[in-house]
Amino acid sequence: MSVKIEIYTKVYCAYCQRAKELLRIKGMDFVEYDITDDQHRAVEMQQRSQKQTIPGIFINDASIGGCSELFDLDERGDLDPLLGLAAC
Numbered sequence: 001m002s003v004k005i006e007i008y009t010k011v012y013c014a015y016c017q018r019a020k021e022l023l024r025i026k027g028m029d030f031v032e033y034d035i036t037d038d039q040h041r042a043v044e045m046q047q048r049s050q051k052q053t054i055p056g057i058f059i060n061d062a063s064i065g066g067c068s069e070l071f072d073l074d075e076r077g078d079l080d081p082l083l084g085l086a087a088c
Contacts, residue, residue: 003084005030008045008056015067016055022070028083059083 005023007030009016023030035042035054045056049063057064059082064070073079080086 003028003082004058004060005083006033006058007031008033008035008041008054010034010036010054013054019055019057019067019070022074026080026083026085 005028007016007019007023009020009032011034020030020032033041033045035045045054046052048058049056049065051063051065053066055066057066057070064073064082070079073082
């Protein structure tokens with residue numbers, strides 16, 4: 001099963017960097033949208049997630065929230081199944 005991951009980020013956002021690093025550690029590919037100077041993409045993210053905070057993370061088109069929510073999912077053991085990763 002192919003997992004689609006999208007992350008809306010801004011330059012110099014430490015939370016964006018942390019979220020991307022966790023996804024990289026897990027070996028996941030993702031599409032990154034830098035919304036630093038892209039108002040169209042920023043509005044798109046807000047409409048999709050109903051939030052203005054970044055990063056905006058989507059897995060299979062579902063908003064999972066931001067960095068904190070991503071790490072919470074991982075700590076609870078719920079992230080790997082979402083990503084289609086086998087349990088260790």
